[in-house]
Amino acid sequence: MSSAPLLRRILHGRGIWPAVPALAYLFVFLALPMLTLLAFGFVTIDRGRIVADTWTLGYLKAALADDLVWRLMWRSFWVAAVSSVLTLLLAYPVAYLFAEAKGIWRTLILVAVVSPLLTSALVRAYAWIVILGGRRGLVNQTLLSLGLIEQPLRILNTDWAVLIGMTQIHLPFMILPLLAVLAERDRRLEEASLNLGASQTGTFFRVVVPMSVPAIFAGLALVFAVSYTNFIVPQLLGGGSYSTLAVQVYEQTIVVLDWTRGAVLATILLSTCFAFVLAIVAFGNRLARWNEAAA
Amino acid sequence: MSHIALQDIAKSFGPVRVLDGCSVAVNKGTVMTLLGPSGCGKTTLLRTLAGFVEPDGGRVVVGGRDITDLPPNRRQVGYVFQSYALFPHLDVAANVAYGLRVRRVGQAETQARVRKALDLVSLSAFADRYPARLSGGQQQRVAIARALVLEPEVLLLDEPFNALDAKLRLSMQIELRKLIERVGITSIFVTHDQQEAMTLSDRVAVMRAGRIEQVGAPIDIYDRPRTAYVAAFIGRANVLPIDIRGGRVAIDPAIAAARADGAAWLVVRPENLAIENAGEGPGWHGTVAFATPQGATIEYEIAISLAEPLRVVALRKVGEPPAAVGSPVRVRAIDPAACVVLEEGPDGV
Numbered sequence A: 001m002s003s004a005p006l007l008r009r010i011l012h013g014r015g016i017w018p019a020v021p022a023l024a025y026l027f028v029f030l031a032l033p034m035l036t037l038l039a040f041g042f043v044t045i046d047r048g049r050i051v052a053d054t055w056t057l058g059y060l061k062a063a064l065a066d067d068l069v070w071r072l073m074w075r076s077f078w079v080a081a082v083s084s085v086l087t088l089l090l091a092y093p094v095a096y097l098f099a100e101a102k103g104i105w106r107t108l109i110l111v112a113v114v115s116p117l118l119t120s121a122l123v124r125a126y127a128w129i130v131i132l133g134g135r136r137g138l139v140n141q142t143l144l145s146l147g148l149i150e151q152p153l154r155i156l157n158t159d160w161a162v163l164i165g166m167t168q169i170h171l172p173f174m175i176l177p178l179l180a181v182l183a184e185r186d187r188r189l190e191e192a193s194l195n196l197g198a199s200q201t202g203t204f205f206r207v208v209v210p211m212s213v214p215a216i217f218a219g220l221a222l223v224f225a226v227s228y229t230n231f232i233v234p235q236l237l238g239g240g241s242y243s244t245l246a247v248q249v250y251e252q253t254i255v256v257l258d259w260t261r262g263a264v265l266a267t268i269l270l271s272t273c274f275a276f277v278l279a280i281v282a283f284g285n286r287l288a289r290w291n292e293a294a295a
Numbered sequence B: 001m002s003h004i005a006l007q008d009i010a011k012s013f014g015p016v017r018v019l020d021g022c023s024v025a026v027n028k029g030t031v032m033t034l035l036g037p038s039g040c041g042k043t044t045l046l047r048t049l050a051g052f053v054e055p056d057g058g059r060v061v062v063g064g065r066d067i068t069d070l071p072p073n074r075r076q077v078g079y080v081f082q083s084y085a086l087f088p089h090l091d092v093a094a095n096v097a098y099g100l101r102v103r104r105v106g107q108a109e110t111q112a113r114v115r116k117a118l119d120l121v122s123l124s125a126f127a128d129r130y131p132a133r134l135s136g137g138q139q140q141r142v143a144i145a146r147a148l149v150l151e152p153e154v155l156l157l158d159e160p161f162n163a164l165d166a167k168l169r170l171s172m173q174i175e176l177r178k179l180i181e182r183v184g185i186t187s188i189f190v191t192h193d194q195q196e197a198m199t200l201s202d203r204v205a206v207m208r209a210g211r212i213e214q215v216g217a218p219i220d221i222y223d224r225p226r227t228a229y230v231a232a233f234i235g236r237a238n239v240l241p242i243d244i245r246g247g248r249v250a251i252d253p254a255i256a257a258a259r260a261d262g263a264a265w266l267v268v269r270p271e272n273l274a275i276e277n278a279g280e281g282p283g284w285h286g287t288v289a290f291a292t293p294q295g296a297t298i299e300y301e302i303a304i305s306l307a308e309p310l311r312v313v314a315l316r317k318v319g320e321p322p323a324a325v326g327s328p329v330r331v332r333a334i335d336p337a338a339c340v341v342l343e344e345g346p347d348g349v
C-alpha cells in the first residue's frame, strides 16, 4: 500500500525525487563499500577478522605523525599539480584548433583525442616504458643515432617519466571540457574586441581565455584528482623505489596485506584529494564570478 | 567629398548573393539610415565596413583612404552590434573601458571618460554590474557607451534602439543626435522603424535584396518614391493600377502624368485622399469597409474593385460621426501634384 505513493513520487515528483533510484544505487554500491573500506583504518584487524570494541584513532594519529607519509603526500601533490598545469598547456592549443577546424578535421581531432581513452592506462604506461626506456628505447635510440647525445638519457625511473606519462594519459580529461566551451563560444565577442582596437593576440588573452576559465578549472580539478590518486604510472614509470601516497595505499593493501595501514592511508589520500579539488574549484569560481551572474 | 564610400560591394555566402553591387556614400558628420526588410543585407553591409566581412568585390573608402584590406582592429570604426556583444566576464564599467585599456589610456582619464559615457546613457548606477544582470535595453545602452567612449570618426549602429521602450528610445535618439552633431561623427544606422529613420537621419537609403533602391533626404523619399517598393516601405501608401490617356490619369484627370498612354501605377498617400459623396464624377468609387477613429484622425478602408482596399486618413472633427460602414463613397486625391506616377508596380509588375 505504502509503496504506491513512493513510486508515484519517484516517477512523477519534482526536485530530488526522480534522482532517488540513482542515489540509492550509489549509496549501496559506492558509498557503503567505500565507508567499510575506510572504516578498516579505525579498528584492529587480527588474522582477517575485526576485533570487537577496538575503535581507535590511534592508527590515523600514528600515520599523521609519520614523516614518510607527509613526504609521500608532498610528492603526490606536486606531481599532480605540475602534470595538471602541463596538461592544460598542451590541451588548450588542441581544443582551440578543434574549435577553428571544420567538418572532417573536427571529427579527426575528436577521434584522436578520445581514442586513447579506449585503451587501458596500464597499456599506455607500458608504451611509455618502450618509448623512454634504456639504451634501446625510442627516444634514446633516435637521439643516439642522430649523434645528439653520447650517453643514453636517464628518463625512465625519474620524476620526468612520471610527469610525462601522467600528462599524456590524462590529456583527454583536460581537452574535453575545453573543446565544448571553445567550440560553442560566441565569436561576436571577439569581433567586438577587434572592433574596439585589440589585436588578435590581445583578443585571445583578454576575451577567449577569460571566457574559458570555468572550463579550465573544471579540467584542472579533474586532472588533479586522477593524477593525485594514480598509482599505476608512478609504479611503472617511476621505478621500484618510487613511491607516492597512492602507491603506498596499493602496496599496503595488496602486497603487504596490512589493511589497517592501507585504509588509513586511503582515508588521508581521499580527504586531501577532496580538499585540493575543492580549493581548485573555489579558486576557479572566484576568478569567474561573472559566470554566476550568467547562470 | 563623402567621408564614407562603399563602392559596388558584392558578397555571396555560398550560392546566396547577399550584397549585389551595393553603393552608399555618407558625408562627414551626417547620419545615414539603412532601411530594408529582414534579410536584405543591412548587417552584412555594416560588417563589411567594420572589416568582419571580406567583400568579393568593391571598395571600402573612409576619409579618402581605401581600407578594403585593412584588418578590423586598425579601422577605427565604432560598431554597436545588433546582439550587443557585451563581454560577459567584465562588468559594465570594464566593458566601456575596454577600448581605452587596449589603447593604454591612463587610469585617471579612463575612469573619467567611462563615467561620462555611462552618464550619457544614464547607467552610472550600474557600473559594477555584470551584463547578465541587465535588461535588454540596458545592455544596448552599454553597447552604445562602449562604442561612443572612443569618440570614433565613424559609428555604425545596427538597430541600436530596438530593445528600448518608446520614451527611452526618443530620449536616446535625441541624445545620440546631439552627440553626433557635437563630435561630428559620421554614422550609418540600421533600423526597421521608419519613424526613427525620419527623426534621426539626414539621409535614408532603402535597401532591397542586396542593392540600394533609393537614397535621399527622408522627406524627399516620402514625397517622391522612385518605386512602389520604396513607397510601401517609407510610410503607408496606396499603390493603384491606372490608365494614362493624353498625359492625364484616366480615373482622375486632375492628376497629370508626363508619360506615354497606357497602363501605369499611381502612388497616393492615405492622407492625400479625401472621401466625397457618391455620385458621378472622377475618382475611385467604392463602399466604406472599415472606419477606425484614432484620436486626431480617422482611418478608413474603402472597398473598391481591386484586391486591396484603399486606405484613407482623414482629420477627425469633434462631434462629427465617421462615414457609415457600407455607404457608397467616391475618393479623390486632395493634392494631385503630390501623387506619383510609376511605370512599375509592386514586385516589378
Ligand SMILES: Nc1ncnc2c1ncn2[C@@H]1O[C@H](COP(=O)(O)OP(=O)(O)OP(=O)(O)O)[C@@H](O)[C@H]1O
Binding pocket: B013, B018, B036, B037, B038, B039, B040, B041, B042, B043, B044, B045, B082
Ligand atoms: N555568415 C553568413 N553565412 C551565411 N549566410 C549569411 C551569413 N551572414 C548573413 N547571411 C545571410 O545573408 C542575408 C542577409 O543577412 P543580414 O544579416 O545582412 O540581413 P539584415 O538585413 O541585417 O536582416 P535583419 O533586419 O533581420 O537583421 C541573410 O539571408 C542571411 O541568412
Ligand SMILES: [Mg+2]
Binding pocket: B042, B043, B044, B082, B158
Ligand atoms: Mg541585421
